[in-house]
Amino acid sequence: MKKIKAIVTGSTSGIGKEITSLLLKSGASVIGLARDHKKFEPDFDNYFPVAVDLSDLEKAERIIPKILQEHSNIDVLICNAGHGDFRTLENFSGKQIADFINLNLISHIILCRHIVSNMKTNGNGDIIVLGSEAALVGKKKASLYSAAKFGLRGFTQSLRDECGNNGVRVCLINPGLVRSPFFDSLNFKPGEAKNNAIEPRDVAKIVLEVIKTRKGTIVDEINLSPASKSIIFN
Numbered sequence: 001m002k003k004i005k006a007i008v009t010g011s012t013s014g015i016g017k018e019i020t021s022l023l024l025k026s027g028a029s030v031i032g033l034a035r036d037h038k039k040f041e042p043d044f045d046n047y048f049p050v051a052v053d054l055s056d057l058e059k060a061e062r063i064i065p066k067i068l069q070e071h072s073n074i075d076v077l078i079c080n081a082g083h084g085d086f087r088t089l090e091n092f093s094g095k096q097i098a099d100f101i102n103l104n105l106i107s108h109i110i111l112c113r114h115i116v117s118n119m120k121t122n123g124n125g126d127i128i129v130l131g132s133e134a135a136l137v138g139k140k141k142a143s144l145y146s147a148a149k150f151g152l153r154g155f156t157q158s159l160r161d162e163c164g165n166n167g168v169r170v171c172l173i174n175p176g177l178v179r180s181p182f183f184d185s186l187n188f189k190p191g192e193a194k195n196n197a198i199e200p201r202d203v204a205k206i207v208l209e210v211i212k213t214r215k216g217t218i219v220d221e222i223n224l225s226p227a228s229k230s231i232i233f234n
């Protein structure tokens with residue numbers, strides 16, 4: 001693969017960590033965004049960790065212009081950072097709702113807003129957004145998560161339509177359960193059997209295929225499911 005420059009949000013864990021690892025092994029430069037980089041310190045000269053809390057929208061506003069000053073011509077933005085919180089709606093305060101939507105929806109829109117003009121000017125770019133099966137159907141206790149992920153789905157459809165002519169491709173990936181630390185703070189997780197969850201590496205390989213796809217073709221959306229759906233409550 002051509003030596004690309006990629007920004008990966010949520011590069012320190014789960015899906016983002018695997019995407020980062022595969023990109024680095026392919027020779028790409030990766031600027032990794034997360035709050036705590038002690039969790040993942042890949043030994044590559046072409047890895048550039050940036051500590052940022054993306055739920056702080058003022059920081060989200062400033063981060064892409066700052067990165068572009070140091071690393072021009074970003075080829076790929078992977079919007080992946082996020083977390084889950086699954087409760088009935090009345091259990092969330094207004095502030096918790098705002099914080100959740102800020103991280104899981106608005107920060108991604110802000111990052112795309114800052115990168116897309118640069119990509120359009122270059123006539124080249126891939127934006128890949130991690131949605132979810134919760135972007136396709138709403139279920140109980142997932143009202144906030146689905147609000148954010150449905151929002152991302154509408155956002156990516158429009159952005160794709162807006163910038164396809166300028167060489168910028170926008171792809172949404174909607175996985176079902178992925179076996180990752182995402183579940184560490186939740187009261188459920190995928191069943192123990194191998195086919196009860198997608199592996200982060202599976203998603204990462206698909207992301208690389210999307211990037212490698214011939215430029216004239218856009219991969220709009222990809223839905224992924226574990227072969228056998230089963231969850232365990234703690």
Ligand SMILES: NC(=O)c1ccc[n+]([C@@H]2O[C@H](COP(=O)([O-])OP(=O)(O)OC[C@H]3O[C@@H](n4cnc5c(N)ncnc54)[C@H](OP(=O)(O)O)[C@@H]3O)[C@@H](O)[C@H]2O)c1
Pocket residue numbers: 009010011012013014015016033034035036037039052053054055080081082083084103130131132133174175176177178179180181182183
């Ligand atoms: N696991 C699943 O079943 C599943 C299914 C469908 C979709 N997804 C989506 O896939 C994406 C990645 O999930 P994952 O399973 O890989 O989860 P994960 O293992 O918990 O990783 C989440 C990543 O996001 C970063 N992050 C979280 N809050 C952040 C913040 N405020 N600012 C900056 N970075 C932040 C974390 O780093 P720090 O904690 O260091 O900040 C971490 O690198 C999410 O968007 C999730 O909604 C997951």
